[in-house]
Amino acid sequence: MSRAASKARNQKTFRWVVLGLVGLFLAYPLYALFEFSIRFPLTGKYSWDAWARLFGAGDGARLGPLYVGLQNSLVIALLTLTIMFVLLLPTMVWVRLRLPGLTRIVEFIVLLPLTLPAIVLVVGLVPVYRFIATKVLDTHAIWLAFAYVILVLPFSYRALDSGLSAIDVKTLTAAARSMGASWPTVLFRVILPNLSNAVASAAFISIAVVLGEFTIARMLARENLQTGVMLVNQAAPQVAAAVSLLTLLFGIALLVGLSYITSRQRKKKVRS
16 A cells, blocks of 8 residues: 555544544533433433423423424524525625725624624614614514624625625626616526525524524513523423424534535536
8 A cells, every 4th residue: 555545544534533523522412411301300210201292292381482482583584584685695796796895894894793792782782672662662572683684694794705706796797787687687587596505505504593592682582492492491491401402403404504505616616
């Protein structure tokens, strides 16, 4: 065996060992959470009662905040994605086409929420939500979508920026406009189909952020999935553990899907 082949095999073995150790490090807390959800702490006996209650068996009256929070989070996630794409995608395309000198400024503004702790955002948003509660007379959690748009902008911007960098926006736009296409047609029928992977990446990571957010919802006294888990934890901690485990697994699935989409984008770049 040649020295190069031996070195490549050793590197591959080392990568698998490191990945295995990292996998064990990440999997053990999930296993502990799962065990807690099926084991009674006083007797030590194992039972699937918490999972059965979670999926509708038995008395689910105490799980009301959880179901309400889940419904609110799903609606908020949908609204957050809609507002984020409507605001971000046309702006990024327009800046690339007409105002390339503002790229750095737009990037700075969009990435600014990463430098601000959630509690600071809450302090700034309290007057807005107080106005909504008193003037609009609506304290529904659906209004959290406007706050969550701020949280997901940095992550969504990076995903969309990567997709826009992979295509020639100016050439595609010029070709479409020369054939009489309107600006909405250029955006939705020319540019957007070429950004399917980037849009999916932005959507996946935004959903993960929305489903895992707790601080803003708690400080603004709104109900979402995480506040529902907190309330249920006081009466049924094993059920709350089961919900937390499912939420973490869903987030991991979204990140794995994001990694798969990113790898596909890289392979397409290499082939082209």
